Amino acid sequence: MEKYILSLDQGTTSSRAILFDKAGKVVHVSQKEFTQHFPKPGWVEHNANEIWGSVLAVIAGVLSESNVKPEQIAGIGITNQRETTVVWDKETGIPVYNAIVWQSRQTSGNCDELKEKGYNDLFREKTGLLIDAYFSGTKVKWILDNVEGARQKAEEGKLLFGTIDTWLIWKLSGGRAHVTDYSNASRTLMFNIYDLKWDEELLEILGVPASMLPEVKPSSDVYANTVTHHFFGHEIPIAGAAGDQQAALFGQACFEEGMAKNTYGTGCFMLMNTGEKAVKSEHGLLTTLAWGLNGKVEYALEGSIFVAGSALQWLRDGLRMLKHASDSESYAENVDSTEGVYVVPAFVGLGTPYWDSDVRGAVFGLTRGTSKEHFVRATLESLAYQTRDVLSAMEADSGIELKTLRVDGGAVKNNFLMNFQSDILNVPVERPVVNETTALGAAYLAGLAVGYWADQQEIASQWAIDRKFEPKMTEEDRNQLYSGWKKAVNAAMAFK
Ligand SMILES: Nc1ncnc2c1ncn2[C@@H]1O[C@H](COP(=O)(O)OP(=O)(O)O)[C@@H](O)[C@H]1O
Numbered sequence: 001m002e003k004y005i006l007s008l009d010q011g012t013t014s015s016r017a018i019l020f021d022k023a024g025k026v027v028h029v030s031q032k033e034f035t036q037h038f039p040k041p042g043w044v045e046h047n048a049n050e051i052w053g054s055v056l057a058v059i060a061g062v063l064s065e066s067n068v069k070p071e072q073i074a075g076i077g078i079t080n081q082r083e084t085t086v087v088w089d090k091e092t093g094i095p096v097y098n099a100i101v102w103q104s105r106q107t108s109g110n111c112d113e114l115k116e117k118g119y120n121d122l123f124r125e126k127t128g129l130l131i132d133a134y135f136s137g138t139k140v141k142w143i144l145d146n147v148e149g150a151r152q153k154a155e156e157g158k159l160l161f162g163t164i165d166t167w168l169i170w171k172l173s174g175g176r177a178h179v180t181d182y183s184n185a186s187r188t189l190m191f192n193i194y195d196l197k198w199d200e201e202l203l204e205i206l207g208v209p210a211s212m213l214p215e216v217k218p219s220s221d222v223y224a225n226t227v228t229h230h231f232f233g234h235e236i237p238i239a240g241a242a243g244d245q246q247a248a249l250f251g252q253a254c255f256e257e258g259m260a261k262n263t264y265g266t267g268c269f270m271l272m273n274t275g276e277k278a279v280k281s282e283h284g285l286l287t288t289l290a291w292g293l294n295g296k297v298e299y300a301l302e303g304s305i306f307v308a309g310s311a312l313q314w315l316r317d318g319l320r321m322l323k324h325a326s327d328s329e330s331y332a333e334n335v336d337s338t339e340g341v342y343v344v345p346a347f348v349g350l351g352t353p354y355w356d357s358d359v360r361g362a363v364f365g366l367t368r369g370t371s372k373e374h375f376v377r378a379t380l381e382s383l384a385y386q387t388r389d390v391l392s393a394m395e396a397d398s399g400i401e402l403k404t405l406r407v408d409g410g411a412v413k414n415n416f417l418m419n420f421q422s423d424i425l426n427v428p429v430e431r432p433v434v435n436e437t438t439a440l441g442a443a444y445l446a447g448l449a450v451g452y453w454a455d456q457q458e459i460a461s462q463w464a465i466d467r468k469f470e471p472k473m474t475e476e477d478r479n480q481l482y483s484g485w486k487k488a489v490n491a492a493m494a495f496k
């Protein structure tokens, strides 16, 4: 009986269940989008029960469509949109508020207060992050402060906190496991990435009771078995978990120090493996845990871009310029340039290297001749410019000049974007055969825990390239285009 690993990739816009075989190939995918809630400007929320429903639906879909039986699944790996915060009642399992999404800015006022009190260095020293509404800590506090009765219940030990991995493991195991992994814990602003413990001093400052927090485990480990009714009478080990960006780093087999990947999904996240040493950034990058594996942890440097593929969704759903995000490629290729148009998609502020929560999106350089094609092209180009901002910071902090960049995520199907990316970075861009590297990374972590794959060497040998995009632009053009982008960002930041 052939066995598979089931990976559950719970992203910002959709949930996917993917079956992988021993060769690391995709056997079948089932995907379901769910509702994005925007209750106020800058706020983004999800319904945690709708997320759970979407995960159950894709599990059922992938099994029935592929004809794979539950007993053929050797283990389950979970990967998730990170930082997104769920607080639920321990007894009833009912979330007390919507999941507050990583992009949401509703706690930026609280972050300003913490910064004014001078806490930034303390948080940075202990967590590798900086004080920003992006991370879970202030989101938990917001729920406890704004949901009636929540703080008291939390102090009585009746509420649980989790990022989406924790929520899904808790649901899949019927409430038997309240756990997370090192990579997800390192995104909360509450976890000390050096002591590898929840930090009492930070919890005190944030006003979050320790009793709400999950146990932190390695990223490759059997946390619990699923309860039988979810899998048609069969228990399956939940054997791996990692935040989606760290999982993509793993799925891209970036196991050596200095190897990096960039994932183009809702946002865009570049991570560089820094091995067993945590590199502190001077250029607005985050120091984060890559994974816990083989009895130790490894670290990564990360550049976080908040709006990437979601800018295309904005063109599609907000401005109704596109029918599908993928149509952007032909529109962009229908013109030779943007003719000086720049889109700065700072819809929820800017992350690396600017860390400005108040800046808003802006468009520059419009003329009477500007067409939809120019507008779409400028939006796609903004993903590449933001990536260049991050890569420059990464090279400055690590002292490593990247020879190639491995890429993945929904938007890398866009060949125009990949060509332009390579041109603007002046670095070759490598797109692997398996684009579902996030899900693959979680599958690998689970597969290692249950002996499905032997070791990281076996995994690294499975990585294969689909297409390499080589830079062709002249240096003069590259510099001119990029300096226009810097001007546009500075102008957007000045408009507040
Ligand atoms: N061909 C394309 N060109 C540009 N963007 C795309 C394309 N296809 C998908 N996208 C964008 O990619 C994102 C989806 O990627 P995905 O990796 O599934 O994201 P997530 O994990 O954040 O949900 C969407 O924001 C969508 O707009």
Ligand SMILES: O=P(O)(O)OC[C@H](O)CO
Residues within 6 Å of the ligand: 011, 012, 013, 080, 081, 082, 083, 102, 243, 244, 245, 265, 266, 267, 268
């Ligand atoms: O949903 P994605 O793939 O854009 O990933 C979201 C990140 O995990 C946020 O930190």
